[in-house]
Amino acid sequence: MPPPNPSDRARKSPVSGYGADTISLRGPTTERFLRELPNKRIQQMIDDQTGEVTDRQSSGQTVIEIGRTMVRVYGDRRNEGPEIGIEFSAPTVLHGHNGEPLPLVDLPDVVEGVVWDLGRQLVDIPSIEHFRPMRLDVARDFEDVQCIERTLLAISALPVARARHSDRLQRGITGQWQSLTRGNSDRWLVRGYDKAGQMRQLAQHERYRRELLLTVADQNVGRFRWELELKADLLREKGFRTVTDLTPERIDDLAQSYFHRSRFGDVIGGASLAQDTIQNLLNDGRQTDVRGMLALLGAGVLGVKVPYSRNKEQEYRSLAKSLHLSSGDLISSEQEPRRLDFWAGEELVGMDAVKGFNSP
Numbered sequence: 001m002p003p004p005n006p007s008d009r010a011r012k013s014p015v016s017g018y019g020a021d022t023i024s025l026r027g028p029t030t031e032r033f034l035r036e037l038p039n040k041r042i043q044q045m046i047d048d049q050t051g052e053v054t055d056r057q058s059s060g061q062t063v064i065e066i067g068r069t070m071v072r073v074y075g076d077r078r079n080e081g082p083e084i085g086i087e088f089s090a091p092t093v094l095h096g097h098n099g100e101p102l103p104l105v106d107l108p109d110v111v112e113g114v115v116w117d118l119g120r121q122l123v124d125i126p127s128i129e130h131f132r133p134m135r136l137d138v139a140r141d142f143e144d145v146q147c148i149e150r151t152l153l154a155i156s157a158l159p160v161a162r163a164r165h166s167d168r169l170q171r172g173i174t175g176q177w178q179s180l181t182r183g184n185s186d187r188w189l190v191r192g193y194d195k196a197g198q199m200r201q202l203a204q205h206e207r208y209r210r211e212l213l214l215t216v217a218d219q220n221v222g223r224f225r226w227e228l229e230l231k232a233d234l235l236r237e238k239g240f241r242t243v244t245d246l247t248p249e250r251i252d253d254l255a256q257s258y259f260h261r262s263r264f265g266d267v268i269g270g271a272s273l274a275q276d277t278i279q280n281l282l283n284d285g286r287q288t289d290v291r292g293m294l295a296l297l298g299a300g301v302l303g304v305k306v307p308y309s310r311n312k313e314q315e316y317r318s319l320a321k322s323l324h325l326s327s328g329d330l331i332s333s334e335q336e337p338r339r340l341d342f343w344a345g346e347e348l349v350g351m352d353a354v355k356g357f358n359s360p
Contacts, residue, residue: 017141019101024087024135068096101139104248154268300327
């Protein structure tokens, strides 16, 4: 894939370990494009009056090698006429793997290069401005996380408001908990996972690049990846109608919002800190506050509504926030609190984890 022509797109310095991965796009095409796809799906049409049976192609698909990966290409009929869909991992186009996310500032250029190359190999490929985003994965890496499995288990105990997708913890090839998925499967999903473990597992299935994946996996030991998958309805609702709408500034705000909404930015652990804090309240004769706050935090662990009036609930929530306590503190046996810091790309430990944290 040749480099695209230089552009005057606004750019800012990329953040290390943060950017785009998989992207899916759709756009208008022609009947000729559908006919030339090698893998076709044929639909039989029956005339009710004559009984005549005719065949009509309903869709088709293929894969095209571009850069250092395979781009999935499909066609079907939707809306006003034939459409083309493409899906690929943006960093894998350049590197043959997605061990590092692609900086968002480079995403339009990579998409433009893929579309240009598709135009050389297939007929009637629309220009980049006619493609609309159907999916975008945004990834954020965290280095040197103490225990990825323990982090996943602690976060999985924190409920997410208005998330219809039940938490799904999955084990890796070593038998340890390797990934956690949560969100709304129709609009957005987030995944947190052991990047090294995920690449080793992928190497078991993709033998043609096994050595590359295993090498990159060794370079990713201790790396925790958080990934946000934005679906078509949400992208459209947020005004992302073309590739050029996917600006770093707009994606940054959205990614950070869903990072905290999915509770991956919460303080976890720190049982001793929680115990000391609660004991201090009891020593001050604030038994009623302790009972109310523990009921609130316990309800958060179980995912149920605490049986308080709105004013009383807000009172105990404000108290917990002022003391840097969250529901995760009730389920941990760790001695120090921990928190994933989105922009620092690291796990904060001890008092650094609780400073400046606003509990949801």
